[in-house]
Amino acid sequence: MTHEDIILSINNLAISFKSFSGRVRALRGVTIDVVRGKTIAIVGESGSGKSVTVKTIMRILSKNEKIESGSIVFNNKRDNEIVPIDLLKLSNKHMQREIKGKKIAMIFQDPMTSLDPTMKIGKQILEAIFAHKKIKLKAAVEQVHQLLETVGIKNIKAVMNAYPYQLSGGMRQRIVIAIAISCEPDLLICDEPTTALDVTIQSKILDLIKKIQKARNLSVIFITHDLGVVSRIADQVYVMYAGKIVEYGTCNDIFYDPRHPYTWGLLESTPDMAYLQERLASIPGTPKRMIGDVKGDQFAERNRYALNIDFRMEPPFFKVNDHHFAATWLLHPKAPQIRIPESLRKRIDLMKEENRNG
Template sequence: MVESIISIESLTVDFIVRKSVLHVLRGVSLEVVKGENLVIVGESGCGKSVLLKSILGLLEPNAKIVSGRILYRAKNLAAYHLERDFRNIRGQEIAMILQDPMTSLNPLFTIGDQIEEAISIHQSLSRAKRKEEVIKLLTEVGIRDPERARNYYPHECSGGMRQRVVIAIALACKPKILLCDEPTTALDVTIQEQVLNLLMELQRKYQLTVVYITHDFGVVAKVADRVAIMYAGEIIEVGTSEDIFRDARHPYTWSLLSSQPALYQPGQELVYLSGTLPNPGEKIIGDVFAPRNPYALVRDFTCAPPYYKVSDTHQVKSWLMDKRAPKVELPRILKEYYHMGNSKEIRNTYD
């Protein structure tokens, strides 16, 4: 029986920019199950980072949670407004790995000092014990010669090393939940693989619940237990990794899967999704994806679809799931790969 550790209910977040209201999250509902690896996938600008920052109260000053709840241990984090409200949540319960380690690390302090600061905030340890903990954490995240490395400044570290330091800081307070905002961005392929393997190893060792955000289906294929597809501030499809790779139902998910270069043979023309995300300042009438949806129905432009249940683990927000909707064919490239026989082979294509 699965146990929900975070429950996000109808979360709406607006930003005020030059007297204009931008609707960045539009009624997001999502369950995070204890012990799972949940991956949130979508284009840049669809609200993934804002969703994670909302959980920890890290939104920009011009952002406002308009409605909805973020339930964690019977507490509604969306109702918290002061820094002191989050003091016992950030780090100690929920930690976050930000997207760019170079900007999230302070260039004026050594990496050892920055890890030690995180430890001292939440743990009453002597200076000697904190130093031992720093060495231990640097060792666990795979940094060679940690005794020497703790005296490095961020600019003296490689991109992969900085990412490992950020992971060490996140783990310093022994959190139960780890939020990872595109942890492999700007890293080369071999370092990406190392960082993902490290996160998976740490997840097993510390029995963490991990939420990733990414636009890379290679990351999804490697780490995901469940996948949430996000578009223009809405969760439009959610299911297990098998559900998404084997039986995706939303046209946007089809577009994301079809546009992956790994699926194509040399010389084949790459399929891409035309158009752009809707302006967050505009009022959306109907389905948020309708203007870019090649399978859009008349109803898509007048009425927002509800969630349809495909299975106990799989939900889709699309009028195509209605029993009255016409049947449509999958994109050719997906049909070919679904005919390979099983989802494991399909997932390995992305891995």
């Protein structure tokens, strides 16, 4: 793919944190490409490195955080030309003035972390517009009205004069989305934006993000641990464990032909009303803290299909097809032929049947 196809390219990103216990390896060589106008989802359990990855894109770094290697190249469109920018090499001032909000915007899990509780909603959206646009007040107010309409808010005047605490969680998240798209960014990062909402509101927010993406040709990075959400919004899926990508492919690849045992575990442990079991499957154990030097496959201790080599050597990526790769020794030509768990195979067959009939 060319610069015109890829809007953001993360290459071999490694990040560690200093702690009393030693050096914690949060990211270990993460490589991700985001295609223009498409949605990628990064999935995995808490602590896998998803949020660290996207916060690094936005240069939201902790004091004890160290970028050890890698690049994050944003292929910026300017005057009909593509200008590659390594975001890790930009000054904080340039990042704040030219990239954050203007080119890349982010929506967080809890909207109250993004909103000022002491400021009315209308003024907060106006501030976001004035931060990057030279525009008169009247035109800016009109734009606020348009943004609130875009995110599905009807009682616009009342909402503009309200404080965040006076709105519901779903309404606050709509406001945050309005602020995020106010300066027409090219890339929108959504860090678990529906986790704190009830199921009905979750669905509406997901539909809203999809609608805005299609209307504005937005590229989207969606962080979640909920594979049910992924199936609704993603074109490409990256499965993350212990600071590494362990499998990636199209949405169909990951849901209909998963190859990594960790992906099997995530899919098996996702509740599905269409496939009822007496007991929901779970992944045994807990994720390891990546302290100091590590060797082997970090999922090996939790993997019931682990081979001896898993405890000694980290697996490379093996090709499943041109757009589907998985880092598991089970795909090695000399590995024993271990099949997908029967309960998961039945669930996948049911999903395929539903799609054919749907």
